[in-house]
Amino acid sequence: MSESTYSPLLLDKMAERFRYFAGKIYADRSPLYTNLALRVAEDPELLRLAASAQEKAALPNLFFAAVHLLLLKGEHHQLAAFYPSLNNSSRHYDYVYPYFRSFVLEHPGEIREIMMTHSVQTNEVGRCAVLVPAFELVAAQTKRQPLTMIEIGSSAGLTLLWDRYHYRYGEDLECGDPNSPLRIECSLRGETRPPIPRELPKVASRTGSDLSPIDVNNTENVQWLRALVWPDNQKRARQLEPAIRLVKQASPRIITGNALDLLPNLIDKVPEKTPLCIYHSFTLTLASGKPREKLHSLLTKASKKRDLFLVWIEWATESETPLLGLAKFSTGAKTERILARCHSHGEWLEWMSDSG
DSSP: OOGGGOOOOHHHHHHHHHHHHHIISSSOOOOHHHHHHHTTTTTTHHHHHHHHHHTSHHHHHHHHHHHHHEEEETTGGGGGHHHHHHHHSSOGGOOOOHHHHOOOOHHHHHHHHHHOOOOOOOOOOOGGHHHHHHHHHHHHHHTTTOEEEEEESSSSSSSGGGGEEEEETTTTTTEEEOOHHHHHHEEEEESSOOOOOSSSEEEEEEEEEEEEEEEEOOOHHHHHHHHHOTTTTHHHHHHHHHHHHHHHOOOEEEESHHHHHHHHHHTTSTTTOOOEEEEESTTTOOSSHHHHHHHHHHHHHTTHHHHHHHHEEEOOOSSSOOOOEEEEEETEEEEEEEEEOOOTTTTTTETTTTTT
16 A cells, blocks of 8 residues: 555544554653654654554554664764754754654655564563562562573563662662662652562573564664664663673573463473463563463463463553553462552552552
8 A cells, every 4th residue: 555545544543543652652751752743643744654554563663763763873864953862962842843754754765664674672671670579579479499480572682681680769779789780770659668679589590582582683683772762761771781781691592483372382391390480561562462361361271280470561551550460370270460550661660559
């Protein structure tokens, strides 16, 4: 379908996707992308370009990352002045749109090509700060034996190395390797203190799965990871670099394929008495169909032979914020609870008082 033949109904749907991201995903997190998304939603010419990748998940993120990638690669344009990732001092975002529009219309073919050949695989290490208290609960229920970790949707594997980082929660709570090159800060909200461990749970082994793993030894792949970080989120950009270096050194095992196909075999290979923790963050949010139901059905079946745990961070449609959850599967039954509300990039965590 050529861009000129996109129906008004389709363009309306495209506009709605950009408005949704402006109001829920970017709001209070990226003034630059909030501004751009609202303006793109009113711009049929740019919506037609974005619509060329209409089947892709998180389309606004993909569209903006394609532009960011071209700028990071050195495309010279006045738009770069508005991107803190390229200039320490950015101009006021109220004036950015004409420059953004001009850049996009000068590079439509390149932007379309990037969108068609790439996917949103944001590998946000800040989320590890949210996962740690849930992993601590798993460790507490399994006599603190080393955990076998399996991650669904590992991207480049940055969140597979959660036990190699140092964490600081507010003023007085710290854990993890004090000598780690990566220090992740997460503020605490609410009255209830989460179970932050003095020492991180031990990891026996770690395996990731991804439909298309990102190889951090490939310069193009690393540049795409950088492009996926919102340009005005400089803290995230600073956290990304040491995490990439650690993954290059550790080379965690990531298997290519659909987790629903890979999991039964991976689970079978874990000794019955070894604590098994499967986890995912913003993986099922991007998936189509009913992956959550299929995953839980698969794990329920597996639990007839052995106990296992599932930790997740996802953004449910009806929730104002992402949620952290923990499920235990045992003897063919599931016990699940919501542990906390959190920021989508791990900036803050609000533990729920009844989550134990």
